[in-house]
Amino acid sequence: MVVQRSQRRDAPAAALLIAFILCIAFTTIYLNVAMEEVSWATTVGRFNLHHARMRFVRSKAETPNIETVNATESRRTIVLIANYRDSIRCAETLNSLFTRADHPELLDISLVDQIYEHLNETRCFDLYCMNVGEAACRRGQLRYNETIHADNATGPTLARYCTEKGIDLTTDAFALAIDSHLVFVPHWDTELKAQWDSIGNPNAVMTGYPRSTMNMPSEDWSQLKLRNTTQLMCTAFIETKDADAMIQYGGTTPVAKPLTPQLMSQFAGGFNFGSAKQALEVRNDPYTPYLFHGEEYSKAARLFTHGYDMYAPSQDIAFHWFEKRNVIWEKNWSARYVIQQRSKRRIRRVLGLPTTSDDYDATDIHLFSLGTKRTFKQFQNFSGIDPLAAYAGTKGNQFNNCRLLDFVPIDDGSVDLGH
Template sequence: MAPPRRRAASPLTPKFIVILGLGMVVSVMLFLNLSFASMDKAAVPASGQALHLRVAEPTPPPHRRIIVLIANYRDTLRCAETLDSLFTRAAVPERVTVSLFDQLYLHEGEERCFDAYCAKVGDAECRRSERLRRNGTIDADQATGPTLGRYESEKGIDLAIDDFVLAIDSHTLFIKHWDTDVLSQWDSIGNKRAIITVYPDATTNMPPDGVFRKRVTLMCHAKIETEDKDSMIQYSASITVPVPSKPRLMSQFAGGFNFGTAQSALDVRNDPHTPYLFHGEEYSKAARLFTHGYDIQDIELYSLGTKRTMEQFIAFSSIDPSAAYKNGDDLQFDNCHELEYVPYDGDEVNFV
């Protein structure tokens, strides 16, 4: 009779299990350390990288939406080119939509801006249902100047959808990834009531993709327009200054390019009750923005605000609307120096 078989001893002794567990822990820790080391190295610029170029702040959350407002007065051809540039040059075009107000000679068959854009790129590519929020249209004979057109374009803003508003002229071309760039610049200011605004440079001076200019335009001169008693403030031509580290505090406002929160655009509307107001519209908007502190509470829509006084704005802007005419001197009012932020009660802004 054969002797009974003995069961082979199991290798999974308590001592072996402890050693195996320690080995697995060490392996995981080594893997994590190597992963973090690789991430750190990736964050360091490569040797020889052009560090003098502007480096944008971290990309903002992708869910923030921008609505672009355009009042088109018989400028359909260039307006369609503007829309083409707007969407093709955006980093995240699906987060961009437009609100248009066309003022056209309809009896002459003038075409609406978005219709011309769709004809230019094709119906499938223009994505009308996704990109066009609102399209108001009137006959050009009924147009009463820029403030009404811009006011009507603001009717497309929806605070339940839109985070930011960019108001532009109908003849504007964009740099590559303009949307993430302007959001990064706005974030760098650290003020939720900031408005980025400027007279855009001529398109003939547009730099190649990836090249940043060493100088930017600054609006800082103005004058009394005429000798008439009801003369308006007229902004003079902008100057150029070295590129700042972040958007510079400025006292003037450009109707043809301004970017801020959707809330600020509805808090301080373009005034539709100022027919044929051209040169004075930007000064009026600047004064109302400043005196509201970019917030409105229980006051008339187109009046001055109560956060700051008009006297403070005159001092801040170095522009006195009651001053005498000075023979058309473009440098009558000079505000090109570095400006200081003017605080007010309830101000939540902290600058570093």
């Protein structure tokens, strides 16, 4: 009985201790989220101003011609690169970009570096110039360069949006958005434009996940022409069990190599090539911090409904380094996850999908909305993906659209955006 009375006396104290610990834990999470949101708001506000570190020079050339027949080699391409603490590979990417192009003089670069300068991390273009020498590094073709403290980096969408500030429609015919860790094939620029021209569609966007560098030819690059397959993005799945889930794409599927780029329904943020006009008309949404899956599906839907069409390259243009690298979710992810959920709800609202609450950032949401050339319902049918389907695991093949797709005509007038 003495023991029982002692336990009863200690129970209120234990309960108070547990309550105190829970209170401290929830307060810590709340403060972390609050600090992240303050940092995010400060970051966005800063990007609405002229950044102190940016470099942006406009050309006074007349609007370029991007007709798909009898194209000349005067068409310029702006290359958009978002670098998150990956400057070593990024510098190598620039080297292969320039040295393996037939016309490197027709390339300009728009770069956003997200680095820790206090840890002696170097900006991508600066490191490239250190590697090859100032005389050879074409610094004059660096049109735009913005530097962000890595702690203020919020994922791919804002960084890619910032790279788009470098586009100049009076100069640029094309925009090529790429990851910071690619190896380009010889004559890649001629091959890329030739493939785009062969489609015969000025609204074409060539895109895809490049093959691994493990699949590069060891020496003889001419062997690429002998390969009888290409890579198609055509599988997807519901990413998570929660009601605000995103669509995540699966890996690529090898298919028989077509004569010209193959129409497909998916979009790769790390490799896409189309008109510069397209890149500014359907921009990356900067108000979706810490979003890593779902932004590609959303961008595909927006491109499709704005009248653009996605195609898989018929021949390898570049190869991708798949290796361990610095990632943004390594730091304070418990707080950033809460903010990511708001980004997911914003994406779902843009697409007309139900959300668990109205707690999302609606800033300028009309600028990152669906288009009026086709409906979202048409996109669902075209893509073979049901965004309202239940979670079925992460194997990647919940939805399979690996087939020849029928082109969906564009409505020249506005269409009913009902779903």
